[in-house]
Amino acid sequence: MPEINWMIILESQQDEFILFLNYNIRTFTRSRGIYNFDGVTHLEAVCYGDDEKEKQMNWFCEELTYKYYGYRYDFPDEFINYKIGKIGEESVKQYLGELISDIDYKLYEWGDGGKDFYLKNNKSVSLQVKTTCFDRTLENDFCSVLNEHGLDECEYFEWKEDDYVNLKHDQCEKVINQIKWKINKQERDKNEICIFVLLLNQVVADRICQNFGGIGWDYLGYPQIEIDVSYSSILCGFKPTDLLEPDTDIYLKDLFYIGGIRGYLKHFT
Template sequence: MDWITLLRSLQSDFIKRLTSGCLLHCETEGQYSELTIISGERLKALREFCWQMAEKYKRVLPVRDVFISYLKGKLGEEVVKERLADFITEVDYEKRFGGDGNIDFTLTSDPSIGIEVKSRHGRIDRVRWSISSEEVEKNAVVVCILIQEDVSEAQSEYHLFLAGFLPTRYD
């Protein structure tokens, strides 16, 4: 059995467990978990950043659209940040205010190794992730996060799913 067949089998198992509600859930930072819950002060801080971005780009795009787009992305980044903890760089909102250049994190031990996070909202049987060739070139792995709740200012917590990852280098 090659590794692609193994990954497809694991992905099929994950989808079955996601639809049945039997996911692995660990609240300890730095530990593996398929489910991460974000709420409270952490969600408040993410929203504040997203409103800043919406204000910055209000002349170009509708404010609500910018807010929602940034919130989806930041929720996904928070999942990866919590799961990989000290293995990756900290999300620095001030430093990344102008954009991340298709690299969301780098490894603490080797800053030349990038990690891209792709967050998508929808049902597991309909949602799709697209990855550009530039993202593949700049990152060693692309992590896919699934958001099933509506993304809005009113949502009090999010149950985010680590839906999978794509290694971009095979050496």
């Protein structure tokens, strides 16, 4: 009888997890906000009604945008990229809790060194979080969508709100198969584990605080300032970085089942 090791078990569990996502992703993406379904595993809600946490993320992502790109007066795509990443970190922290360090909201002159977390019981072990957004996967080319539908940016936001959350099941399955992440060489070399997150919510300009340079609520069509703050994300899996190739596409099928990460982390303590 062939030997079954821990990697084969986690890969088999990941196959079942992907089947679960294919079956449920349409339900997850039907509405924005909290998802509270029986049997849903590894689904984390971030900033649920926590305006202070939202403000902290916005401040940090604005400062990074200003630092690396200066003041922008068009749609701040860089801000959104930073925020998607920070929501992913918040999701992982919520899941692993006291096993890992707190989220770092400090601004460093030369960056954070490519490390997101470390194990509290072994600070030499670092973890990297890579987050992708369902919305970004669905609409990879912003400009092509605008051209195809003849929309301006404001109309595009409204169109996405009404359309992408009601995908047919076969379309959802296609998107699931397209979800991917990448890790660069520095991130691989400086971390022992990488955790992969899928953000379900849109992160568009309605999440940006009112005084972000050049963006106003009248421009966006949102007359109210108070917005229900919540993001939902799925922890899709993990992988030891020595098993990852830098700068190559990493898909759901390539990951280990996230439910095994606590047991794997015990290896380092």
